[in-house]
Amino acid sequence: MLLYTATSNSGKLRDFTYAAERHRDAFTIQPLPGLAEIPAPPEDELTFAANARAKAIYYSRHASGQFVIADDSGLEVAALHGAPGVRSARYAEDQNYLSDLGLSIDERNNAALLQNLDGVSNPERQASYRCALGLARDGEVFKMAEGRLDGIILAMPRGSAGFGYDPLFYLPEYGVSMAEIEPALRIQVSHRGRALEDLLRQLSKG
Numbered sequence: 001m002l003l004y005t006a007t008s009n010s011g012k013l014r015d016f017t018y019a020a021e022r023h024r025d026a027f028t029i030q031p032l033p034g035l036a037e038i039p040a041p042p043e044d045e046l047t048f049a050a051n052a053r054a055k056a057i058y059y060s061r062h063a064s065g066q067f068v069i070a071d072d073s074g075l076e077v078a079a080l081h082g083a084p085g086v087r088s089a090r091y092a093e094d095q096n097y098l099s100d101l102g103l104s105i106d107e108r109n110n111a112a113l114l115q116n117l118d119g120v121s122n123p124e125r126q127a128s129y130r131c132a133l134g135l136a137r138d139g140e141v142f143k144m145a146e147g148r149l150d151g152i153i154l155a156m157p158r159g160s161a162g163f164g165y166d167p168l169f170y171l172p173e174y175g176v177s178m179a180e181i182e183p184a185l186r187i188q189v190s191h192r193g194r195a196l197e198d199l200l201r202q203l204s205k206g
Contacts (some may be wrong), residue, residue: 001203003135004032006059006070011163016069018187019196027200029069038062048072048086048132055140056134064138069199073192076166077153078118079124084109088165090204110157110168117153125153129169129178131192143202147194153180166173 005016013031020029032038041058045051055070074088092108093099097115099108099109117125128150135143143201149171157167159179171189174181178190188195 001026002028004030004063004066004068006032006035006068008035012126012192015187015190015192016196019193023200024206032059032063032068043072046086048074048130049144049146051086052132052134053144056136056141057139060136061139067135067137069133069135070134071131075129077127079120079180098169105204106164109206110165113168123150127151129171131191133193133195135199137184144176144201145195145202147198149189149191
């Protein structure tokens with residue numbers, strides 16, 4: 001079964017590819033053709049699930065007859081009352097933080113997060129990565145799935161293998177940040193891998 005993913009993010013594509021490997025006999029996952037030419041939809045829903053659902057509907061209308069997966073994912077920090085949440089990708093932008101220093105959006109988002117957690121001790125730096133997936137065809141949603149990973153926000157970035165907030169997201173049980181973790185283990189524990197596993201399990205059951 002061929003499934004298209006509506007993302008051009010190389011990190012997300014890597015995670016989806018690794019997660020689908022154990023199901024390679026049943027499913028093939030590829031980037032949605034022509035994605036770069038499709039205007040991005042608004043992501044103005046209040047939850048990850050609602051955004052993923054809306055995006056799946058939108059992108060499936062640009063791929064007639066095909067199954068399309070869309071995701072919405074981000075970071076929730078307890079001490080910040082769930083922020084950045086659905087605004088994770090635009091966290092620094094929303095605050096106009098470090099907009100004039102020529103930093104990447106990931107660098108700005110990480111710096112904004114650390115600034116807002118300044119003075120917050122470890123017990124209160126608990127956080128969760130969340131991912132919601134929607135699967136749609138021709139504007140109709142067929143399946144929804146979710147994944148979650150709990151961790152702690154570090155005081156300083158560690159590692160260079162991840163993306164987004166990965167250098168700050170620490171896994172106490174493994175002693176590494178998500179930017180230091182081995183790829184095989186990453187996909188076993190990641191929120192995105194867990195969400196895709198949930199989705200493919202649902203599809204396998206019919």
